[in-house]
Amino acid sequence: MILDKHPFITQRPGPVVLCILDGVGYSDHTEGDAYKAAHTPNLDWLHTNCQNRPLNAHGTHVGLPSDADMGNSEVGHNAIGGGRIVAQGAKLVNTALSTGALFEGEIWRKLSGNVREKSSTLHFIGLFSDGGVHSHLDHLKAMVEQARKEGIKSIRFHILLDGRDVSETSALDYVLPFEDYLTSLNAEGVSAKIASGGGRMTITMDRYGAEWDMVERGWNTHVHGEGRQFASAEEAIKTFREEDGFIDQYLPAFVVAENGQPVGRICSGDSVIFYNFRGDRSIEISQAFEDDEFPNFDRGDRPDVEYSGMMEYDGDDHIPKQYLVAPPAIDQPMCEFLSANGVGQLAISETQKYGHVTFFFNGNRSGKFDDKVEDFIEIPSDVGGYDLRPWMKAVEITDYLVPAICENRQPFVRVNYANGDMVGHTGNFNAARMAVEVVDVQVGRLMAAVKKANGVLLVTSDHGNCDEMFEFDKKGEVKRGENGKAKAKTSHTLNKVPFIVYDPASRNEFSLSEVQDAGLSHIAGTVFNLLGFQAPDVFNRTLLEKK
Numbered sequence: 362m363i364l365d366k367h368p369f370i371t372q373r374p375g376p377v378v379l380c381i382l383d384g385v386g387y388s389d390h391t392e393g394d395a396y397k398a399a400h401t402p403n404l405d406w407l408h409t410n411c412q413n414r415p416l417n418a419h420g421t422h423v424g425l426p427s428d429a430d431m432g433n434s435e436v437g438h439n440a441i442g443g444g445r446i447v448a449q450g451a452k453l454v455n456t457a458l459s460t461g462a463l464f465e466g467e468i469w470r471k472l473s474g475n476v477r478e479k480s481s482t483l484h485f486i487g488l489f490s491d492g493g494v495h496s497h498l499d500h501l502k503a504m505v506e507q508a509r510k511e512g513i514k515s516i517r518f519h520i521l522l523d524g525r526d527v528s529e530t531s532a533l534d535y536v537l538p539f540e541d542y543l544t545s546l547n548a549e550g551v552s553a554k555i556a557s558g559g560g561r562m563t564i565t566m567d568r569y570g571a572e573w574d575m576v577e578r579g580w581n582t583h584v585h586g587e588g589r590q591f592a593s594a595e596e597a598i599k600t601f602r603e604e605d606g607f608i609d610q611y612l613p614a615f616v617v618a619e620n621g622q623p624v625g626r627i628c629s630g631d632s633v634i635f636y637n638f639r640g641d642r643s644i645e646i647s648q649a650f651e652d653d654e655f656p657n658f659d660r661g662d663r664p665d666v667e668y669s670g671m672m673e674y675d676g677d678d679h680i681p682k683q684y685l686v687a688p689p690a691i692d693q694p695m696c697e698f699l700s701a702n703g704v705g706q707l708a709i710s711e712t713q714k715y716g717h718v719t720f721f722f723n724g725n726r727s728g729k730f731d732d733k734v735e736d737f738i739e740i741p742s743d744v745g746g747y748d749l750r751p752w753m754k755a756v757e758i759t760d761y762l763v764p765a766i767c768e769n770r771q772p773f774v775r776v777n778y779a780n781g782d783m784v785g786h787t788g789n790f791n792a793a794r795m796a797v798e799v800v801d802v803q804v805g806r807l808m809a810a811v812k813k814a815n816g817v818l819l820v821t822s823d824h825g826n827c828d829e830m831f832e833f834d835k836k837g838e839v840k841r842g843e844n845g846k847a848k849a850k851t852s853h854t855l856n857k858v859p860f861i862v863y864d865p866a867s868r869n870e871f872s873l874s875e876v877q878d879a880g881l882s883h884i885a886g887t888v889f890n891l892l893g894f895q896a897p898d899v900f901n902r903t904l905l906e907k908k
């Protein structure tokens with residue numbers, strides 16, 4: 362793993378700082394673009410005065426099934442830190458389903474066999490949309506079809522409503538056709554019902570230990586059938602919308618009941634499949650089902666079930682113990698080489714993106730490669746309501762970083778500012794514009810520190826989000842509601858993202874390649890070069906060319 366010196370690029374005296382502005386891309390539209398609307402003197406200066414180019418951050422450029430798939434943090438950080446394109450979870454599950462390998466696997470057979478032997482119930486829990494970021498409804502439907510073919514007679518669904526990777530009030534577009542499908546199953550003698558649910562930002566899908574209460578609410582709803590009762594998911598969604606104007610991701614928890622009894626509590630002897638493939642928001646609920654020692658909340662009577670995730674979510678801690686599809690193998694990411702060569706590294710973000718710059722960046726590994734040379738810093742995030750606090754913890758992150766850069770504590774620094782993404786997901790345009798302005802101030806502070814230290818600052822992003830805060834129709838017009846108000850867009854975008862090289866100690870050694878198809882996976886090779894090394898062969902080509 363020895364790194365070779367670069368033939369013509371020499372390491373600067375100061376650190377290489379890779380700054381990921383989560384969710385900030387370049388949109389072709391102006392209306393609804395919070396990045397364009399924001400006052401960004403520092404980013405403007407960088408664009409005018411430094412070498413820069415857009416990078417692809419979506420679809421096949423980051424290992425997703427097609428170029429219609431928007432990028433996301435997992436695949437984006439995997440591509441940046443891994444420096445290559447690997448087939449990602451969504452694609453691996455598609456293949457495992459289309460070849461039938463998933464159903465031939467030991468775990469599917471075990472869970473299905475368990476239900477048939479005991480005449481118990483098969484439960485599915487997961488994000489209920491076709492967003493393709495954490496899950497896909499096609500995967501769920503393929504598994505239900507197989508369960509039907511295998512003669513399973515009782516199936517229950519615990520649905521996490523999305524509105525964050527898909528349109529913000531689209532829940533019924535998924536629920537109503539699904540209910541029709543369930544009607545056809547019921548007519549065949551399969552008891553198949555939606556049993557519980559709620560918005561994905563209210564229950565079950567917390568990440569990085571930011572808000573365990575969410576998981577507790579989900580547990581009580583799905584497992585114990587505790588919560589406000591409705592005759593159907595449709596009734597719950599409509600009622601919550603009418604009562605409080607909730608958008609999908611924040612819908613409160615609900616339980617579907619008949620004669621006052623929940624239709625689908627999870628009981629001992631049942632099988633449970635958590636069908637999300639992405640790890641960050643799947644780990645905590647998996648621990649709740651699996652761990653004997655569990656300090657995070659009181660689970661009450663924990664049913665003895667066969668539990669499986671769609672994938673292995675954490676390859677270091679082996680969560681969950683049983684899974685249906687093997688996760689993508691991202692061997693030898695950039696930091697493994699840097700650690701093996703004793704190159705010091707600092708990774709920093711706030712809780713909401715902490716795992717992005719550590720776990721995802723290192724190919725879904727939660728540990729460090731070498732404790733002696735790696736520092737991971739987490740600044741605790743506020744809980745919820747990021748449109749109320751669009752500044753999030755950006756200032757605190759930079760407060761930590763400025764002295765670390767000026768003192769050149771580690772040669773390679775990576776930081777993720779969550780604001781463009783987390784505030785972008787709220788659909789609040791004004792808050793998103795403010796989020797970008799906050800981030801711009803931090804970029805200015807990093808520029809000053811990097812200049813002082815004679816280092817290099819790379820500014821990029823993992824995918825777009827706040828660059829499109831409104832939905833557009835096929836003709837490119839903003840979609841408007843009856844009141845004429847623009848329809849908010851809460852999801853990521855397909856847009857390209859910035860890549861800027863601020864190199865105040867420039868020796869005019871290189872220019873930035875203009876190759877059109879370049880994407881996030883070309884950043885790692887570039888970082889190696891700026892640290893004075895040639896990138897090993899496993900990495901995609903660098904973006905730096907000899908002048």
Ligand SMILES: O=C(O)[C@H](O)COP(=O)(O)O
Pocket residue numbers: 383432433434435494495525526642782786
């Ligand atoms: O989990 C989320 O918040 C969204 O589905 C995707 O956002 P991220 O990929 O930026 O984390």
Ligand SMILES: [Mn+2]
Pocket residue numbers: 383384433434435437782823824
């Ligand atoms: Mn992101």
Ligand SMILES: [Mn+2]
Pocket residue numbers: 384434782783786826853
């Ligand atoms: Mn996001």
